[in-house]
Each structure stands twice: as C-alpha cells, then as structure tokens.
Amino acid sequence: MHRWFEETDACRPGIISSRIRLARNLQEFRFPVKLDEKESGEMVHRLEFGLKDLGESEGKTFEFAMLGDLEELDKVALKERRVLNSAAVTKKYPAGLLLSEEEDTGIVLNCDDHIRIQLLGTGLCLEELWTRADRIDNYVNERFPYAFDDRYGYLTSFPTNVGTGLRASVVVHLPMLSQGRRFSSLIGDMSRFGAAIRGAFGEGEENFGSLYEISNQKTLGQTEREIIDTVTKAAIQLTNQEMQVRKLLLQRQKIEREDEVYKSYGVLKYARRLTFRDAMIFLSQLLAARTDSLIQTKEDVSIYRLMLGIQPANLQKISDRPLNKEELDVARAEFIRRELPEIN
Numbered sequence: 001m002h003r004w005f006e007e008t009d010a011c012r013p014g015i016i017s018s019r020i021r022l023a024r025n026l027q028e029f030r031f032p033v034k035l036d037e038k039e040s041g042e043m044v045h046r047l048e049f050g051l052k053d054l055g056e057s058e059g060k061t062f063e064f065a066m067l068g069d070l071e072e073l074d075k076v077a078l079k080e081r082r083v084l085n086s087a088a089v090t091k092k093y094p095a096g097l098l099l100s101e102e103e104d105t106g107i108v109l110n111c112d113d114h115i116r117i118q119l120l121g122t123g124l125c126l127e128e129l130w131t132r133a134d135r136i137d138n139y140v141n142e143r144f145p146y147a148f149d150d151r152y153g154y155l156t157s158f159p160t161n162v163g164t165g166l167r168a169s170v171v172v173h174l175p176m177l178s179q180g181r182r183f184s185s186l187i188g189d190m191s192r193f194g195a196a197i198r199g200a201f202g203e204g205e206e207n208f209g210s211l212y213e214i215s216n217q218k219t220l221g222q223t224e225r226e227i228i229d230t231v232t233k234a235a236i237q238l239t240n241q242e243m244q245v246r247k248l249l250l251q252r253q254k255i256e257r258e259d260e261v262y263k264s265y266g267v268l269k270y271a272r273r274l275t276f277r278d279a280m281i282f283l284s285q286l287l288a289a290r291t292d293s294l295i296q297t298k299e300d301v302s303i304y305r306l307m308l309g310i311q312p313a314n315l316q317k318i319s320d321r322p323l324n325k326e327e328l329d330v331a332r333a334e335f336i337r338r339e340l341p342e343i344n
C-alpha cells in the first residue's frame with residue numbers, strides 16, 4: 001500500500017501537496033486543557049468505539065492507537081511525516097490517533113481539540129480533500145454532537161480556529177521567487193488577500209528546500225468554499241510567478257542551470273555523507289530542474305517523499321537503531337543513493 005506522499009503529481013508545476021484540517025469539539029466535554037486524566041481517557045475511548053466503522057464507511061483501512069502507547073521515535077517520525085503536530089507528540093493525558101494506512105486521513109483525539117480531522121494529498125486537491133473531510137465530519141457528528149454556536153460557528157480551543165474550524169493549505173515550491181527582493185512584499189500581498197505563508201521545513205534562512213505552506217488566515221466570517229478558493233488562488237498565483245521567473249532565467253542561463261542540477265544530482269547519487277541542509281538544497285534543485293524539463297529520471301520518483309524520508313526520526317526508523325549526527329548524515333546519503341533513480 002502506497003502512502004500518499006509516495007505518489008507523484010506533475011499536473012500543476014510547483015504545487016506539491018494539499019491539506020485540509022477541521023477542528024471540532026464535543027458538546028458534552030470541556031475543552032482538552034480542562035479535562036483531567038480520567039475524563040480524557042473516557043472521552044477518547046468513547047470516540048474510539050463510536051468511530052470504529054469509519055473505515056467501512058470510507059472504504060479505507062484505519063488503525064487506532066493511543067498516543068501514550070506509541071514509542072517516542074514513532075511519534076516524532078509521524079510528526080516528520082505531517083501526521084501529528086508538536087502538541088500531539090508531547091501530550092501527557094490520554095489521546096488517540098485514528099490513521100488510514102495511506103496516512104492521508106487522520107483523526108487526532110484529545111490534543112489541541114477533542115477532534116482534529118486531517119486530510120492530505122499530492123498536488124492541488126483541496127476541493128477533493130474538502131469533500132472527503134466534510135463527509136467524515138458528518139459521520140462523526142451523527143454520532144457525537146459538536147460544540148456549536150449559532151452566531152460563531154464551531155467552538156474551538158484556540159480562538160483562531162473558531163467559525164469553520166477549517167485550515168486549508170497548499171505546499172508550493174518557490175526556489176527562485178523566494179530568493180528575490182520582492183518576496184517579502186509578495187508575502188504582504190498574500191496577507192491582504194487573506195492567505196498566510198510560512199516555510200514548510202523551517203523559518204527564514206532555515207527553510208531549506210524552498211517549500212512554503214500557504215494557508216487561510218481567518219476561519220471566521222468566511223464559508224468553507226471561500227477559504228478553499230482564497231488558498232487555491234494564492235497558490236496558483238505564486239507558482240505562476242515562480243514559473244515566469246524561472247522561464248526568463250532559463251532563456252538566459254540554461255547551461256548554468258543544467259550544470260548546477262547535474263552536479264547536484266551527482267552529489268545526491270554518490271555522496272557518502274549528507275547533512276539535512278545540503279540534501280534539501282540539492283533535492284530542491286532537482287525538483288525545479290525536473291519541472292523545467294532540464295533533467296529526467298528513468299523512473300518516476302516523489303522528491304517530496306525523499307524530503308520527508310531524510311529527516312532524523314524517519315532515518316532512524318529505517319536503521320532500526322539510534323543514530324548520532326555523523327551516523328545520520330551517512331544514513332541520509334545511503335537512503336538517497338538507494339531511492340534516487342538513474343537519469344536518462
């Protein structure tokens with residue numbers, strides 16, 4: 001069974017993946033921060049039992065786990081693969097995770113909110129993810145009444161999620177645009193438009209790989225459709241601008257770009273040690289060059305999958321033992337050598 005990020009989607013250049021997240025809380029219980037250990041356990045088990053047929057209804061296989069029963073390394077690896085957030089990794093009281101085997105559909109129980117439904121997919125697919133999230137939301141709500149206010153909408157632990165409780169986001173690849181002087185003013189334009197942008201692997205200079213998450217700033221006073229529309233338009237606008245800049249540069253500096261990417265490929269394919277920073281920079285160059293038809297691999301490969309796979313906890317999962325920094329660099333180079341196909 002393929003996990004969602006193992007699929008490649010080259011339909012729209014520069015758009016890597018989409019995410020829909022719904023925050024919901026039950027009428028019957030206080031918000032998670034107010035629940036004691038016993039109440040937390042009771043709520044999570046009721047949800048686990050009440051949602052046990054979700055897989056059948058969705059035509060998917062789900063597995064349930066109490067977060068407290070998972071190894072620390074597994075939780076961090078799930079965070080690196082975008083399934084859990086930091087709050088879920090460090091949660092002390094009973095909390096649960098219902099996760100599909102493709103890891104594209106997850107429901108986190110009793111972390112930031114009682115229920116967080118998350119759907120992930122490759123490329124630009126917010127509409128499709130929203131349809132599925134809405135269906136799952138109805139399934140849950142038929143069994144558990146939500147905390148809902150006629151005036152404000154869904155009530156959530158953080159005021160920033162009140163209303164629709166919806167966060168829609170798209171990961172885009174902006175290696176050229178993000179280096180330009182106008183990038184900060186572009187971010188300002190996005191914000192006026194209602195979209196926020198942040199590094200997908202870190203902030204500012206530390207965001208190696210030039211992947212950015214674009215998401216809605218507001219959850220209140222807009223319909224779900226409007227939110228999805230805003231984020232979709234922002235993602236298309238930014239990636240179109242990126243492609244224009246790249247096209248211009250390619251006309252002037254084709255040989256320089258080719259030289260750069262073939263060298264990067266050589267390092268990725270043959271290096272014996274790779275830091276996270278270097279690997280992300282070279283993978284980013286490869287991603288851009290493949291989109292621009294400067295290089296072709298013999299088999300299709302999801303470069304985003306490689307980016308997720310070279311993070312520390314995921315590398316340690318493959319090695320099946322704890323690794324220090326030097327060993328991680330060796331394991332990273334080994335992983336990329338193995339997974340990166342030959343070029344034509």
Ligand SMILES: Nc1ncnc2c1ncn2[C@@H]1O[C@H](COP(=O)(O)OP(=O)(O)OP(=O)(O)O)[C@@H](O)[C@H]1O
Pocket residue numbers: 017018019021079082083084085086120167169170171200213
């Ligand atoms: N479009 C996307 N594709 C893949 N991963 C994404 C996308 N958008 C966000 N993510 C990742 O999903 C994870 C959860 O996002 P984030 O940290 O924003 O969650 P959060 O703290 O629960 O907040 P929220 O759910 O309000 O966004 C993060 O690792 C983030 O990088």
